[in-house]
Amino acid sequence: MSVAEWITAAAGNVTAKVTRGGVADLRPMPRVLIDKGRMRSVYRFAGSATGDPVLLVPPLAAPALCFDLRRGCSLAEHLVDQGRSVYLVDYGTVSFGDRGLGLEHWVDDVLPHTIRAVSKDAGGRPVHLVAWCLGGIMSLLTAADQHDLPIASITSVAAPFDMTAIPLIAPFKPLVDIADGWFLTAAYRLVGGAPRALVKRAFQLSAIDKVITKPYAILSHLDDTDFLAQIEAVDRFTDNMIAYPGRTFGQIYHRFFRANDLAGGAFDLGGRRIALAEVKVPVLVVAGTGDSIAPQRAVRHLVDVLDNAAEVVFHTAPGGHLGVLAGRGARETTWKYIDDFLAVHNPV
Numbered sequence: 001m002s003v004a005e006w007i008t009a010a011a012g013n014v015t016a017k018v019t020r021g022g023v024a025d026l027r028p029m030p031r032v033l034i035d036k037g038r039m040r041s042v043y044r045f046a047g048s049a050t051g052d053p054v055l056l057v058p059p060l061a062a063p064a065l066c067f068d069l070r071r072g073c074s075l076a077e078h079l080v081d082q083g084r085s086v087y088l089v090d091y092g093t094v095s096f097g098d099r100g101l102g103l104e105h106w107v108d109d110v111l112p113h114t115i116r117a118v119s120k121d122a123g124g125r126p127v128h129l130v131a132w133c134l135g136g137i138m139s140l141l142t143a144a145d146q147h148d149l150p151i152a153s154i155t156s157v158a159a160p161f162d163m164t165a166i167p168l169i170a171p172f173k174p175l176v177d178i179a180d181g182w183f184l185t186a187a188y189r190l191v192g193g194a195p196r197a198l199v200k201r202a203f204q205l206s207a208i209d210k211v212i213t214k215p216y217a218i219l220s221h222l223d224d225t226d227f228l229a230q231i232e233a234v235d236r237f238t239d240n241m242i243a244y245p246g247r248t249f250g251q252i253y254h255r256f257f258r259a260n261d262l263a264g265g266a267f268d269l270g271g272r273r274i275a276l277a278e279v280k281v282p283v284l285v286v287a288g289t290g291d292s293i294a295p296q297r298a299v300r301h302l303v304d305v306l307d308n309a310a311e312v313v314f315h316t317a318p319g320g321h322l323g324v325l326a327g328r329g330a331r332e333t334t335w336k337y338i339d340d341f342l343a344v345h346n347p348v
Contacts, residue, residue, distance in 0.1 A: 014222065024229035025071035026236060029080065031088065035117035039101070040110045041090045042117050045076055049085035051348035052152055053122040055115065056088045059134035060106070060248060063240040064090040066132055069326040070233035072226070075130070078335055083348050085122055089114045091242070099246035103138065104270040106248075111142045112149055119150040126152035128346050130338060132325050133158050133294065134252075140302075141267060144278040153345045155284040155338055157325050158291055160298035161305065162263040163256055167292065230328055237322065265305030276302075282311040284341040286334050288324030289316050313341060 016023045035042040056067040056076060067088060068076040079086045091110070118127050127150055131139040136159030143151050160166060221227040244252070255261045261268070266275040283306055287299035296316055306312050317324050317333035324334055 017228075022229075022232045023225050024232040026233065027071060028065070029068050029074060029076050034087075034121045035114065037110070037113055039091045039094075039098070039105065040114055041092060042114050043088045043090065044118075044121060045080050045086040045088070047080045047086075048083065049080070049348075050083055051085060052125045052128055052346045053085040053087055053118050054079055054128045054130055054342070054346070055118050056086065057111070057129055057131035057135040057139050058089070058091070059132055059136075059138075060091065061094075061242050061244050062133070063237060063242060064088055065237060065240065066322065066326055067130075069237060070229060073230060073233065073326060073328060073331065075326060075330075075335060075338075078331070079338075082339070084342070084346075087118045087121075087127075094243040094245050101245040102247040102270075103141075103251050106138050107142050107145060107269060107274075111138060112146055115142075115149050115151060124150075126150040128153045128155070128342060130155040131157065131159070133321070135159070137161070137262065140276055140279055140283075141269065141274050143281060144276050145269075145272075145274045147278070147280070151281055153282045153284070153341070154279070155286070155341060156299075156302065157286045157334060158288055158294045158299060158321055159285075159302065160262075160294035162298045162301035163260045164263070165295055165298035165301065167295065226328060234322065263301060263305075265307075276305045277307040279306055279309050281309065282341075282345050283309045283313070284337065285312065285314045286324065286337055287314075287316050288319045288321060290319055291321045291324060293321040313337075 030046040031043040032046065033041060034044050056064075058064045058066055068074045071077060076086055076088065089110070091106075115127050115129075119125060129139045129143075129151060131154065136154070136156030139154050140156060140159075143149065143154060218228065218231065255267070262276075265277060266273055268274075283302075285299060285302050287294070287296040289296060291299075300314060303312050303314050315334075315337045317337070318329045319325075319327040319334075324330060
C-alpha cells in the first residue's frame with residue numbers, strides 16, 4: 001500500500017469513527033424467541049436451515065453476544081450462512097435477588113429446558129452444542145448427568161479442566177490456602193456475588209499487555225478497517241460483562257479453583273456425583289495458544305477424562321480467551337474445526 005492509499009484509508013476510518021461512532025457493523029443477527037424461563041431466553045436465528053439444530057451455549061458472566069460479536073466475525077452468522085439451524089441461549093442479567101442460584105440451576109434447569117426446547121422447535125431432532133468457556137463445562141456436566149437429553153455432540157472451546165495449569169491463579173493460591181479463603185468468601189456473600197465491574201476488570205487484566213499497547217495498535221492500524229472493527233466489537237463485549245450469582249461464584253471459587261475438582265473427572269453437585277466419563281456423545285475440544293484464562297494444558301486435560309465419549313477431537317488455534325472463539329483468526333481455524341466436526345456428525 002502506498003502512502004497516499006494509507007492516508008486515504010486511515011482518513012476514511014477516522015471519519016467513520018467521528019461521524020458514525022465507529023467502523024464495526026454491530027447489528028445483531030435476526031432472531032426470534034422460542035422459549036423463556038428464569039435466567040434463560042432461547043432464540044432461533046432467522047434463515048433457511050437444514051440438518052440438526054446447533055445450540056450456542058455461552059458461559060456465565062459474559063454476554064451471549066460472544067457468538068455474534070460483529071458482522072463478518074460472528075460464529076452465529078457463519079453457521080447460519082452455511083445453512084445450519086442455529087439457536088442461542090441467553091441468561092440475561094444477574095441481580096442481587098439471584099444470589100442463591102448455584103451451578104445446579106444451569107445444569108438441572110436452564111440447559112436441560114433449553115436443549116429440549118430447541119429439539120422440539122426443530123421437529124424433535126437431536127441438538128449439537130457449541131459452548132465457550134464455562135458454557136463448555138456446564139454442557140459437559142449436563143450431558144454426563146442427564147442421558148435422556150437429545151444431545152448429539154458437544155464442542156467445547158476454551159474450557160479449562162485443570163486449574164493448576166492456569167498461571168494467573170498460581171501466585172495467589174498459597175495466600176488463599178493460608179487464609180482458607182475466608183476473606184473472599186465473606187466478600188462475595190456480602191455483595192451477593194462477583195459484581196459485573198469486577199468481572200470486567202478481571203477479563204481486561206487477563207490481556208493487560210493488549211490493554212497497554214492498544215493506543216499504539218490503533219494508531220498503527222488506522223488504515224485497517226477490519227482490525228479497528230474488531231477492537232470496537234471487543235470493547236462492546238467487555239462493556240457488557242455480567243455479574244456472577246453469589247452461590248455460583250462460590251462454587252466456582254471453592255470447587256473449581258481451590259479444590260480443582262474437575263481435574264479428577266468428577267464433580268459433586270446437588271447431592272450427586274457427576275462423572276465426565278458418563279459423556280457418551282462425540283466431543284470437539286479447542287484450546288487457544290495465547291489464552292491466559294484457559295491455557296492449552298488446562299483445556300487439553302478434558303481429553304484425559306472423557307473415557308467413554310464416542311469420539312474426542314482436540315485442536316489448538318491462535319488467540320486469547322475470546323480470540324480463539326471470535327477473533328479474526330478464528331474464522332480460518334476454530335470455525336473450520338467446528339465445520340469439519342459438524343460435517344461428520346451433522347451434515348447439511
